[in-house]
Amino acid sequence: MDLTPSARAVTLLAQLRSFMDTHILPVEADLLARQRRLDDPWVELPEIAALKAKAQAAGLWNLFLPSVSGLSVLDYATLAEQMGWSHIAPEVFNCNAPDTGNMEVLERYGSEAQKARWLDPLLRGEIRSAFCMTEPEVASSDATNMRATARIEGDEVVLDGLKWWSTGVGHPRCKVLIFMGLTDPDAHRHSRHSMVLVPMDSPGVKVERMLTVFGDADPPYGHGQVRFTDVRLPLDALIAGPGRGFEIAQGRLGPGRIHHCMRCIGASERALSLLITRGQDRVAFGKPLINLGGNRDIVANARIDIEMARLLVLKAARLIDTVGVFGAMTEISAIKVVAPNLACRIIDQAMQIHGGAGLSEDLPLAAMYAGARILRLADGPDEVHRGLVARWELLKHGDTGRGSVSKA
Amino acid sequence: MDLTPSARAVTLLAQLRSFMDTHILPVEADLLARQRRLDDPWVELPEIAALKAKAQAAGLWNLFLPSVSGLSVLDYATLAEQMGWSHIAPEVFNCNAPDTGNMEVLERYGSEAQKARWLDPLLRGEIRSAFCMTEPEVASSDATNMRATARIEGDEVVLDGLKWWSTGVGHPRCKVLIFMGLTDPDAHRHSRHSMVLVPMDSPGVKVERMLTVFGDADPPYGHGQVRFTDVRLPLDALIAGPGRGFEIAQGRLGPGRIHHCMRCIGASERALSLLITRGQDRVAFGKPLINLGGNRDIVANARIDIEMARLLVLKAARLIDTVGVFGAMTEISAIKVVAPNLACRIIDQAMQIHGGAGLSEDLPLAAMYAGARILRLADGPDEVHRGLVARWELLKHGDTGRGSVSKA
């Protein structure tokens, strides 16, 4: 398996790193602190808008979307890792979740009218979007539990239900939601649900509250709880027609998980870098911290585990490129377990070596931890993905009696 | 070793559990949510004040202080575990850090005048206090790094320096700080520092900001950063005279660590209880979550590890009762490593089984995690305590050639 990114990706990676080193990393802490101190933090700082314009002008824009950027999933994975160094970078480069997944859905399944109305302004970075799938009342890890409905009534689709962890719904420019709901309970279990495009200002749509993760609502992005009450939309709000929700969801999640996992790798690298810097600079008991106790082992294990995790994510990305999302399911589930857990662990170790500062807002680590921690649940909890890997392994084993063979 | 609490402690434990089941646990979530939603959250809710009055009337008050309560350290440990089930219980029972440690210091080392001025209102729960020791610029795990000064100038002691993680300084009734600073850099390394009682309204004392842990400032308690600029106090503000800071700090930390660790045990029990309830109530893939994957192993390991950790904390408590803090140093360091890590792990597992809710403010878990996580740093990071346990083990080994013998 060839994990080499294209020459163009290598060039873009250098440009991206340079942009981040010059324009993002030096100001990030200040921007985040200012956002937090606003009376109403649910606004976009003008500096962010300016950075977005600069990124767009530099051609570092919409790189996640193969049809636009011409990059493979593997190519973009290497860029996503770099963006993972910063909490604000994905937004600056118009590569932020859930917009990325939503744009992919529109690009692949949207009608021309849907594309013109929603995809184009999303690609221009003018609006943002959210994705409304999980529900508070049921175990969303088992999607068949879903209770929200998208019933067809004549020439309307009618939405009812309560969604939460709708990422991005707090943003002032969030203009459209993708809602997933039950359309036909009697259909085959993978044909019961539909996806619907819902303008944010539709009657009956109410953001009841913004949720916190470790007490932090992460403005201006955030995760919202959204009530849908008799929301009536024309049938052309359905994406690809009724009953295709699962099919779309499955395809949506493959590249998105690559993005999340590569950003986790980037976050792990940044945490390791902070860990080492602190360990070399700060002295206790007459030695740099890095030379005390088991700290060098922590560095070594982090380096080793990052290398392995990155290779596996790149392999999953390459498989999507070569055999498609469904041929990469084992690897996608595998990285979904590995990368967020790895990031949590290394970020935690970096917090520890920083002492109290590591937990405070003086460093990006606590926010990074919250971001990585939620990824152990979002897009399927660890437990579900481990279960999938095990299931595929047992099936495979049943066939050959020899266990698996390397595809590398 | 007899780990049996006294009959009186057993009775108090039953009363305490009843009080908590009746008055605290049912309202806690609502009180915390209301506190968070206040425009200025740095106030004490009247309901808390009412609960304190009720606890005092019930005789569940100042139980932590042997000279007041007549309880042994072991006795109180069993009560501290129960208080650890709730974020607000320690305050309700006037057993909250850092007031507890500060009252112990005053009770043991304070002059009569100091006791009258500060200890009495603290014991009555009228005022609160803070403890100013760690500093942002140096690795406070090595106390000899401390830079803040408490210089003697004539009949004054003059304080200068920057302290942070001053727990409790945000509380509206916080009236006094205990400040630790360098008095005589030429003295023996354990006789250089002094502790000073500083009225909160002294000229030159400035709370520069409240720090966050995972983005949460934990009002109305909180951890503050406090600047001391030419703060001048009469010499009778010194506790036990100049140069005795280390001695006082050492004695202060023993029982306090028992309290912290037993609260961690209580938090672990509550997290396990929440984990099981959720695991039994919520269904996915046709089964209660608790019967999926490795969840029952998580329950078993949690139960086993809690049992072991509790026994070790009780042993450390009993050793303080029988041979004093200095005879219990290995065990105190051991539990300081074990209990917060255990709590972090079980709370994290409980968060995971709750899905997104586990990370949100709908459940106490995220706040509990923050509380347990900071204890892996406060009062000495894991690394320092492991280093101490190893050092004592190597010393002991040098003597006998047979390793250690059970004291149980």
Add this chain to the structure above:
Amino acid sequence: MDLTPSARAVTLLAQLRSFMDTHILPVEADLLARQRRLDDPWVELPEIAALKAKAQAAGLWNLFLPSVSGLSVLDYATLAEQMGWSHIAPEVFNCNAPDTGNMEVLERYGSEAQKARWLDPLLRGEIRSAFCMTEPEVASSDATNMRATARIEGDEVVLDGLKWWSTGVGHPRCKVLIFMGLTDPDAHRHSRHSMVLVPMDSPGVKVERMLTVFGDADPPYGHGQVRFTDVRLPLDALIAGPGRGFEIAQGRLGPGRIHHCMRCIGASERALSLLITRGQDRVAFGKPLINLGGNRDIVANARIDIEMARLLVLKAARLIDTVGVFGAMTEISAIKVVAPNLACRIIDQAMQIHGGAGLSEDLPLAAMYAGARILRLADGPDEVHRGLVARWELLKHGDTGRGSVSKA
């Protein structure tokens, strides 16, 4: 809970340690090496016989049996820990498995004739015994899988089946087996099986082979595979009558697991002691090994975990003393998971610091590892015991809604 051993146990512990330091530990390595080099190693070395005589003369004999020694289970636990330092000590003190469990069974359930024939010579150390329960063809972790039969035919009980892991069956003085087999498949599932006393020389009893653990058959004790073919014995060979096998087995296992677990604690202590000695004595890169990398953390974690595990085993022992085996089931299962795993881990770490020597016969570590490793399976694998702890926890939780309360 009072974990203090009796004054007599404290005295015996001192005598036992002195005996071991003087007579056993200095010669153990040589004896084991000589045993291994014999053409036929399935003999008892005369030195072992001499040590047994000496131990008996010193009153350090049959200490495991309360009715003989007058010691509580807790008392004996402290002695078992010391015996766990040495592979040969349990035999020297006539406290070796499975003789101990078999003697307990005879003492509690045996008829006077059975006691006279088998218990008395076992107590005198003249003969040894084995216990035949697990079978190669089925998962013995689920005892209802058992296939061997003990059918009643007229005035005979007839045994058929294949047993393995019959510990001690290789010893030249092994004269009697306790066989467990199915008597009445239609009875209640806990009344189907019987235990039968089988003279080793009964027609139809054949030791097919001695099994190895990590390639080592552990002569002269060992674990045998025993074929029973139409073995006919008079009905008075049944212990306590037909159908009581499960009842006897349950009672047999409680104290035996305490013994095993305390020996694991002792083995862990010895491994830690060897680890430290090597770490202090051997130099690499200019420092004693103990000061390199994370080795001091290994020491600290070992000390902490040994302390906790010991306390839990002692608590389980005390519960057997005070409320009986059935009141101590959670704790017995808990320690059965904890102690062998702990011993495996610390022994492995001690092997690692010794380099190649640690794996070789020059040190007792590899044999200790094999002994601890098999205890993760014997008397119920980790998985079964974790399952039991979880089941009891869930049941308990169902009752109170508050999770568990400390019994300490």
Add this chain to the structure above:
Amino acid sequence: MDLTPSARAVTLLAQLRSFMDTHILPVEADLLARQRRLDDPWVELPEIAALKAKAQAAGLWNLFLPSVSGLSVLDYATLAEQMGWSHIAPEVFNCNAPDTGNMEVLERYGSEAQKARWLDPLLRGEIRSAFCMTEPEVASSDATNMRATARIEGDEVVLDGLKWWSTGVGHPRCKVLIFMGLTDPDAHRHSRHSMVLVPMDSPGVKVERMLTVFGDADPPYGHGQVRFTDVRLPLDALIAGPGRGFEIAQGRLGPGRIHHCMRCIGASERALSLLITRGQDRVAFGKPLINLGGNRDIVANARIDIEMARLLVLKAARLIDTVGVFGAMTEISAIKVVAPNLACRIIDQAMQIHGGAGLSEDLPLAAMYAGARILRLADGPDEVHRGLVARWELLKHGDTGRGSVSKA
């Protein structure tokens, strides 16, 4: 980075798997059992010799040596994984350590006369060899500790010292040793040692004993302790001249570590395969074991970790191919930590699910465990390799302030 093996390697892999499935795996258990039961097990079974002839005839011979096989290190790595499924396969294909490393040394550094005398018969599989480096008296993890000497006296090199863990020295066809000793203590620390070719029958060479690993001497290969007493050889016994020992050793270890690690991957795959088969076939409590407790998580984690480890070993192999051993040092140290630990863990889990059988000679697991366990020490213990990874990481960090960048 392209991890794709060559077309020829893919073809060879298929042939190798077919050969192993047909000729090796079905007979392996029987051959190993027969070897063990021999009165003198230090002989080569005729069946092994026949398998070697068959492998040679099939062109599956000396595949490890690029100059002979035309394969890259990466290519061979994929074959080494398959060989790792079987304890006897490496010997059958003439790819067994330490012969492989010794042949590499001779091929790269040997004189024509040395090649004719030793390399040619080794390549033909007529003789075997051993490598004598580590010493019992010193921490060999720090090679500067080495005490054995290879002094130049006139036209002779004179060897003295005690070596152990000389792998392969027990084999009846072992005819030559490579000895490493101190020649010039005053030279630069990397130029003090020499490597010398020592005919096994040289006067003064004495194999004092064969060492055991977990009680097993692993005949007919084994690890010996070899005494060198005034062994006098002509100067042309030196490899590449005096003082070049370190240089040769470094180059020797790179590919050898790839081989070891890929065999560990193969062993892990086999263990996982055995684990799954047993888990599916054996029933307890009414279910296949694989569906009990956390067993499916064990399968998932094993699959995930094997995938990651394999990718990292392949990356290290490709780096050797593209930038040489010295450009791959971090990765080589990384895999040397990862692969043996992974194999130990998965083999241990496979043993556990097999119950007692898993520890016995009925299954290959115990022997596989011993083989993997010793690799945590051989060619540098985990601790040294972690230390190297950390050192390189800290150095790298010092340069860029950004931590590392993916090379994938």
